Amino acid sequence: MASLLKVGDIEVLHLKSTPLDTPEKPTGRYNGFSPSTTILPKGHKLNEDSRPFPVDTIWERDIAIAMRDGVTLRADVFRPANVSEKVPAIIPWSPYGKTGAGYFTLDNIPYRAGVPKSHVSGYEKFEGPDPAEWTQHHYAVVNVDARGVFWSEGDIRYYGSAEGRDGYDAIEHVAKLPWCNGKVATMGNSWLATAQWFIAAERPPSLACVLPLEGLSDFYRENFCRGGVPNPAFFGSYVARRLFGKNNTEDVGAMLKKYPLMNEYWADKRAKIQNIQVPAYILASMSTGLHTAGSLRAPIYNIPFSTWPIPETEWRHLYLCDGGELTEKNPSTGEVSYQSDVVAQQINNDPEEAVFTYTFPERCTLIGPAKAVLYLSCTEFDDMDVFVQIRKADKDGNILVNSNIPLEDLGKSSIDEIPDINVMKYLGPTGMLRASHRNIDPILSKPHWQAHDHTKEVKIAPGDIVKLEIGLWPASIHWEAGEKLIVKVAGHPMSLAEFPMLRGTFTTANQGKHVLHFGGDHNSHVEIPVVALQLGR
Secondary structure, eight states: OOOOOEETTEEOOEEEOBOOOBTTBOTTOOOOOOOEEEEEOTTOOSSTTSOOOSSOEEEEEEEEEEOTTSOEEEEEEEEESSOSSOEEEEEOEESSOSTTOSSOOGGGSGGGGGOOGGGSOSOSOTTSOOHHHHGGGTOEEEEEEOTTSBTSOSOBOOSHHHHHHHHHHHHHHHHTSTTEEEEEEEEEETHHHHHHHHHHHTOOTTEEEEEEESOOSBHIIIIITGGGOOOOIIIIIIIGGGOBBSSEEEOHHHHHHHOOSOOHHHHTTBOOGGGOOSOBOOBOOSSOSSOOOOOOSSOSSOOOOSSSSOTTOEEEEEEEEGGGEEESSOOOOEEEEEESOOOOOOSSOOSOEEEEEEEOSSOEEEEEOOEEEEEEEOSSOSOOEEEEEEEEEOTTOOBOOEESSOHHHHTOSOGGGSOSSTTTEEOOOEEEEEGGGOOBOTTTOBTTBOOBOOSSOOOOOTTOOEEEEEEOOOEEEEEOTTOEEEEEEESSOOSOOSSGGGTTOOOOOOOSEEEEEESTTSOOEEEEEEOOOOOOO
């Protein structure tokens, strides 16, 4: 069977997949290879505290799905039992395991992210649609084990056009099954969302629509080497070593070490979204550290705009100045320094952060991507990893934290009772850039959003002052008059770690002190997108 993967002339490195479960180590929760058909009767529950199925449902286990290169994938099908018409299918695509299998589960997230066990059947793929919800509406859910996962043949792939082609083949196979009406949708969150960009870009004829619910679209730029700063801890280690299969897994961590700059391999992991021609229902949070564009989790007001970015946006400049202030006028020259090479624990109290404050004289709402234009130097090294964060403070200067999940859903009365991880708490939008990657890509860049080239390094002579343009991810934050906007600059990430085991794992190339210059010709500033909204009080 085909197993080796090449992208252009680049051979892809692999590591051994985590073996299937043994009695001594059942971490994959795999229930074995068992092609069969079962009727789950109305009211069936996997466990006593699980959600019951509202209708009789046919469960077909481990059906075979052939890929164009001869590899066979395995999938579970859930479809309504007592219908005469053919039904459309929904495919959630990921390497996490199907039908409740795999390491990743809501039980691994504090308070199950506010989702009670009674709200899901337990037959759903992690971060995918629940068959108990969709079969009652006359949809089938087809949980596919992607290439290399558990009993599916081949090697596990990390995004890219190869995974897109697999998704194309699976969609066309499912569309031709006797119970399917020929229409297939994709749905899911995180990896299940990201994969949809690549699958839909291949334009499978039977794909009716996509529902990517929070997913990145450019693996290198948006996560794995954001701003040119390598960050392999989550995807390259934590996730990769929790993918189960009989063969190998694409080793993106080793690939980043071997190919730290943008090349054909990494470009292949930038989805060709412009090729997608089907309707897309897109959701996301702005709090995630893993994914990008999105919208508020639960907006108080539903205010429609004609396009994005919002055309009524006022791009306001706030200049860094002495005394840790931000002003609307370019100040006299000055500088401030911070030690760049401290190890960050990412628990909202790391040292060595330059802090600047602006007090809003009127109500103000920031909607969209901000940008920091900073002038920095370092006498002790030829490169700098620079991190920027925007925070909100109240009128008394207390820096605020947002709970990503309503406290009542977590059974808590105070945000202080919630763990300090990014999944649960949002501090504010962030940006990062390695100075040697500061060259701008004029083709990928858009007004008020700079994309960097990443094809070569441009080192810095010690002591030379360089201009860095650092984009911050989109945000939507409201300030009342007297409340404060905080800008932080540091040599380490200032967002919370995604999970506790990732604290202290983010390494940088920094050495010594960074000097941040402002005023005069070195007019370091942040550009914020201000939108006037009629919110009421």
